[in-house]
Amino acid sequence: xxxxxxxxxxxxxxxxxxxxxxxxxxxxxxxxxxxxxxxxxxxxxxxxxxxxxxxxxxxxxxxxxxxxxxxxxxxxxxxxxxxxxxxxxxxxxxxxxxxxxxxxxxxxxxxxxxxxxxxxxxxxxxxxxxxxxxxxxxxxxxxxxxxxxxxxxxxxxxxxxxxxxxxxxxxxxxxxxxxxxxxxxxxxxxxxxxxxxxxxxxxxxxxxxxxxxxxxxxxxxxxxxxxxxxxxxxxxxxxxxxxxxxxxxxxxxx
Amino acid sequence: xxxxxxxxxxxxxxxxxxxxxxxxxxxxxxxxxxxxxxxxxxxxxxxxxxxxxxxxxxxxxxxxxxxxxxxxxxxxxxxxxxxxxxxxxxxxxxxxxxxxxxxxxxxxxxxxxxxxxxxxxxxxxxxxxxxxxxxxxxxxxxxxxxxxxxxxxxxxxxxxxxxxxxxxxxxxxxxxxxxxxxxxxxxxxxxxxxxxxxxxxxxxxxxxxxxxxxxxxxxxxxxxxxxxxx
Amino acid sequence: xxxxxxxxxxxxxxxxxxxxxxxxxxxxxxxxxxxxxxxxxxxxxxxxxxxxxxxxxxxxxxxxxxxxxxxxxxxxxxxxxxxxxxxxxxxxxxxxxxxxxxxxxxxxxxxxxxxxxxxxxxxxxxxxxxxxxxxxxxxxxxxxxxxxxxxxxxxxxxxxxxxxxxxxxxxxxxxxxxxxxxxxxxxxxxxxxxxxxxxxxxxxxxxxxxxxxxxxxxxxxxxxxxxxxxxxxxxxxxxxxxxxxxxxxxxxxxxxxxxxxxxxxxxxxxxxxxxxxxxxxxxxxxxxxxxxxxxxxxxxxxxxxxxxxxxxxxxxxxxxxxxxxxxxxx
Numbered sequence: 003x004x005x006x007x008x009x010x011x012x013x014x015x016x017x018x019x020x021x022x023x024x025x026x027x028x029x030x031x032x033x034x035x036x037x038x039x040x041x042x043x044x045x046x047x048x049x050x051x052x053x054x055x056x057x058x059x060x061x062x063x064x065x066x067x068x069x070x071x072x073x074x075x076x077x078x079x080x081x082x083x084x085x086x087x088x089x090x091x092x093x094x095x096x097x098x099x100x101x102x103x104x105x106x107x108x109x110x111x112x113x114x115x116x117x118x119x120x121x122x123x124x125x126x127x128x129x130x131x132x133x134x135x136x137x138x139x140x141x142x143x144x145x146x147x148x149x150x151x152x153x154x155x156x157x158x159x160x161x162x163x164x165x166x167x168x169x170x171x172x173x174x175x176x177x178x179x180x181x182x183x184x185x186x187x188x189x190x191x192x193x194x195x196x197x198x199x200x201x202x203x204x205x206x207x208x209x210x211x212x213x214x215x216x217x218x219x220x221x222x223x224x225x226x227x228x229x230x231x232x233x234x235x236x237x238x239x240x241x242x243x244x245x246x247x248x249x250x251x252x253x254x255x256x
Numbered sequence: 257x258x259x260x261x262x263x264x265x266x267x268x269x270x271x272x273x274x275x276x277x278x279x280x281x282x283x284x285x286x287x288x289x290x291x292x293x294x295x296x297x298x299x300x301x302x303x304x305x306x307x308x309x310x311x312x313x314x315x316x317x318x319x320x321x322x323x324x325x326x327x328x329x330x331x332x333x334x335x336x337x338x339x340x341x342x343x344x345x346x347x348x349x350x351x352x353x354x355x356x357x358x359x360x361x362x363x364x365x366x367x368x369x370x371x372x373x374x375x376x377x378x379x380x381x382x383x384x385x386x387x388x389x390x391x392x393x394x395x396x397x398x399x400x401x402x403x404x405x406x407x408x409x410x411x412x413x414x415x416x417x418x419x420x421x422x423x424x425x426x427x428x429x430x431x432x433x434x435x436x437x438x439x440x441x442x443x444x445x446x447x448x449x450x451x452x453x454x455x456x457x458x459x460x461x462x463x464x465x466x467x468x469x470x471x472x473x474x475x476x477x478x479x480x481x482x483x484x485x486x
Numbered sequence: 487x488x489x490x491x492x493x494x495x496x497x498x499x500x501x502x503x504x505x506x507x508x509x510x511x512x513x514x515x516x517x518x519x520x521x522x523x524x525x526x527x528x529x530x531x532x533x534x535x536x537x538x539x540x541x542x543x544x545x546x547x548x549x550x551x552x553x554x555x556x557x558x559x560x561x562x563x564x565x566x567x568x569x570x571x572x573x574x575x576x577x578x579x580x581x582x583x584x585x586x587x588x589x590x591x592x593x594x595x596x597x598x599x600x601x602x603x604x605x606x607x608x609x610x611x612x613x614x615x616x617x618x619x620x621x622x623x624x625x626x627x628x629x630x631x632x633x634x635x636x637x638x639x640x641x642x643x644x645x646x647x648x649x650x651x652x653x654x655x656x657x658x659x660x661x662x663x664x665x666x667x668x669x670x671x672x673x674x675x676x677x678x679x680x681x682x683x684x685x686x687x688x689x690x691x692x693x694x695x696x697x698x699x700x701x702x703x704x705x706x707x708x709x710x711x712x713x714x715x716x717x718x719x720x721x722x723x724x725x726x727x728x729x730x731x732x733x734x735x736x737x738x739x740x741x742x743x744x745x746x747x748x749x750x751x752x753x754x755x756x757x758x759x760x761x762x763x764x765x766x767x768x769x770x771x772x773x774x775x776x777x778x779x780x781x782x783x784x785x786x787x788x789x790x791x792x793x794x795x796x797x798x799x800x801x802x803x804x805x806x807x808x809x810x811x812x813x814x815x816x
Contacts, residue, residue, distance in 0.1 A: 212629030
């Protein structure tokens, strides 16, 4: 599985790079617009280790932000299930926050959290949590009638039990949604670093953009692709382990 | 004890189909009775109305001396995060522990108490589901296809056990199996289409208590009456 | 021909995409002229807007589409790709592009003095001479020209980077408002009146640190075009530049100040007229420091100093001989 994922990424990257070079030489563009293969290679050799460190830094924030997003989405979705005023208020708040462009919210984030790790994390969470929230709300509020019926009929169905049933029955969906959102977490962290940090690969991309240095950006994209693939693979592996646990029946995945 | 259905009317909201049209009927208890009729006639709907699990009907369901009406059906599942034995323990009142053990033995579930629900056969699943209902405190238990996929021998043991153990309760047994309904049930409530009046006809069943084998002619007569009624 | 081979299909798709793409490029004189600005429409682009809105391009028989810029826009790339025929870029961008073989020429230098300065609070961070930078927290945009200017200044006055703290800045001024940073880079003419007034209104004193006053003469925004336009459409380039110079000259003339303010307001509805008036007066100091200085004069020594600075800081590998690419428009 590991090899397949990496090969797939390498093919996509190579095709993308080939198209760029084809355009460069086909239209006779200067090295300023699209750098030559040799420059990309030299830049890659010169910066890969430095950039790898930055990508890993970004990845660590993305993973942490991803976990926070999952927790936040779960909490908001659980509270959002409440039919009272607090539930609807929190749900509405979550939807509103999502509708604001991060660039506009950034000054408030700077004031409250400075421009270090906290701001990076917060922006990552803001970008990543909403798709998770929508899925969680969908899953948490959809009754598993055939299981819940007994507990409802015998007055044993607490909100905790219904949540447990719904999570358990939809564990495969949840694993898929969570794995899928890993990419969003990585992108969210890069955006956060682009606008609000002094570290991470997003920050380095911003500098490279200022310098119109596409070679550096291509190097960064290559490393981001590899690291994100590895992160996705780890999540898929964890998902596979969860699915293989006793009690996770085929029915849970239908 | 009885349940009175007064001027009951019901139609599906998404179509013009009427299921019940202002019909009234008294279901007498106690005893092991049946709700019988062709598919789509409204047996499950009626059962859920009686159990208080459905709205959107007009008329009234009144009962005397029946405070707890439970409805169980064959598609129910137990959560798979633990074995069925653990689930049984979690939902069985302490006073019923002995009865639970008796049930799991007679129902042939003892070897599977560690197993998850999904690992059981369909027949075992139905028995496991019924077990947890039988240990609850109820006055009326409606069993909708609850013994489907259970072999005849075990089915007989289960029904006879239920009848002996709960002589003072009312059971409504929904099944398409004419033979078992005619043999084991006391009153067979044949549910008919809304254009027929009355919409429920009662046929007396053999009400087998396990004391003597029913004669073939008797069962055939009951079955013929059921067919004619529907 | 068989299309069963996926490699063949992929190559053919790429080729067709490429042909389609190339047909989108290339520019004919009959088409509109695109002029890509460096930044959003504001007082720093007043002459460009004036020439457009007051019909100077049209008078010269040209149909020009003035396109606002932004952080992600790069006029040089657009020139090469044929999406624009003229553009505005900063000197460091231009020198970097030339060092990588871009075929572009500088036609006019908009700012005679680089308006990039550093805003600071004199009460909190007194600053009379460059040596006073020691011990201060100085904001710079890593990768931006202000980084190069500050480093050149430090080098000129033999101040080590370890003597002060460099702070990475971006679009948002919050760290400066919060007094976490002593000096913050600012475009004196455009941002000064807005940010400076805001701080003054809060009862604080402000001042500006000008690297140009300390011998760091660098070039900011300049008008550029491609080799293709210059070689094959010299008449059109001349007409364009004549209209543009007229627009700038008129907009910089104090007599036309109100017209200039109203022109900017047409494109920038978010800035108060009083602020625009203040910005306009400041812009005049940078674009036409004296009446006898014509608009667009290319300050060759400043360009050379900018190039030398970039070589010294290894931003380009070797000198490119910038004077070859400076084609003063008349």
